[in-house]
Amino acid sequence: MKILLGAAGAMLALGAGFVAVTGQPLLAQSAKGKKAAATAAATVTAAASEPAKVTLPAADAASLDEIEELVLANHILSHAGVLDAYGHVSVRSSRHPDHFFLARNIAPGLVTAQDIIEYGMDASPVMQTDYKGYNERFIHSELFKARPDVKAVVHGHSPEIVAMTVAQIPLKAVSHMGAFLGLNVPNFEPRIGSADGEMSITSQDLGWALGHTLGKWNAVTIRGHGEVVVADSLHAAAGRAYYMTVNAREQMQAMSLPGAKMTYLQENETIKMEAHDGYERFWALGRSAAGGAK
Numbered sequence: 001m002k003i004l005l006g007a008a009g010a011m012l013a014l015g016a017g018f019v020a021v022t023g024q025p026l027l028a029q030s031a032k033g034k035k036a037a038a039t040a041a042a043t044v045t046a047a048a049s050e051p052a053k054v055t056l057p058a059a060d061a062a063s064l065d066e067i068e069e070l071v072l073a074n075h076i077l078s079h080a081g082v083l084d085a086y087g088h089v090s091v092r093s094s095r096h097p098d099h100f101f102l103a104r105n106i107a108p109g110l111v112t113a114q115d116i117i118e119y120g121m122d123a124s125p126v127m128q129t130d131y132k133g134y135n136e137r138f139i140h141s142e143l144f145k146a147r148p149d150v151k152a153v154v155h156g157h158s159p160e161i162v163a164m165t166v167a168q169i170p171l172k173a174v175s176h177m178g179a180f181l182g183l184n185v186p187n188f189e190p191r192i193g194s195a196d197g198e199m200s201i202t203s204q205d206l207g208w209a210l211g212h213t214l215g216k217w218n219a220v221t222i223r224g225h226g227e228v229v230v231a232d233s234l235h236a237a238a239g240r241a242y243y244m245t246v247n248a249r250e251q252m253q254a255m256s257l258p259g260a261k262m263t264y265l266q267e268n269e270t271i272k273m274e275a276h277d278g279y280e281r282f283w284a285l286g287r288s289a290a291g292g293a294k
């Protein structure tokens with residue numbers, strides 16, 4: 001795998017192993033100074049030969065904490081079965097709100113910090129890289145553009161949600177953990193945005209159309225494809241993505257019971273019952289289950 005260090009690459013080697021080389025004499029050339037200089041040079045050589053703790057070939061190293069959280073989100077959602085080999089999760093950069101972080105084209109469960117690409121709102125990497133990005137990165141760029149309040153986006157392919165979209169059954173909040181779904185989960189019809197059979201969100205136009213369908217809501221389904229959920233934090237987006245699938249499963253089970261008469265959440269319940277801890281308990285459990293170090 002070829003990895004290019006971008007324009008800021010020389011600044012991206014982190015940890016104790018990185019030593020700036022200035023070209024200036026370390027010490028005056030006295031005997032004592034020569035010995036000290038030799039020791040210093042050996043230290044430099046040893047330090048330079050050590051592998052850098054973390055390198056980020058396509059993202060701002062100053063955002064490492066945010067990137068490590070994104071890696072953890074990938075692992076939590078993979079471990080929870082929300083994302084499988086496909087699907088993805090992104091977070092808006094707090095240092096550059098017109099940038100966001102998203103993994104390269106890789107299964108979420110395999111993502112490391114070195115796989116994260118920093119994107120601009122045109123869905124192009126802001127640093128030079130040979131990494132291939134997800135074809136559907138336009139979901140993230142267009143939703144971040146359309147919704148300044150959104151800090152994180154998750155896109156998955158829940159079988160329960162796909163089944164409901166193809167059966168033309170609207171997803172509705174049925175449990176308190178699904179309260180964030182509100183009174184409406186809009187459904188995006190890919191045929192409206194594309195006449196050539198494209199069902200993935202592979203362009204700015206399709207991403208814009210998806211964002212238009214999402215509107216002010218927290219989640220949107222895509223017929224025959226999956227779902228997208230947004231939130232004002234990465235932890236909340238991860239929790240919402242999980243409980244959106246749970247809600248779909250509960251709704252399907254309830255609808256299949258003989259004589260079922262569905263009772264959906266009403267507006268005051270959707271407002272009052274959203275997880276007020278920002279899904280921190282879900283995040284903590286997921287981090288532990290996924291073996292997260294932080």
Ligand SMILES: [Zn+2]
Pocket residue numbers: 087136155156157200225226
């Ligand atoms: Zn997809």
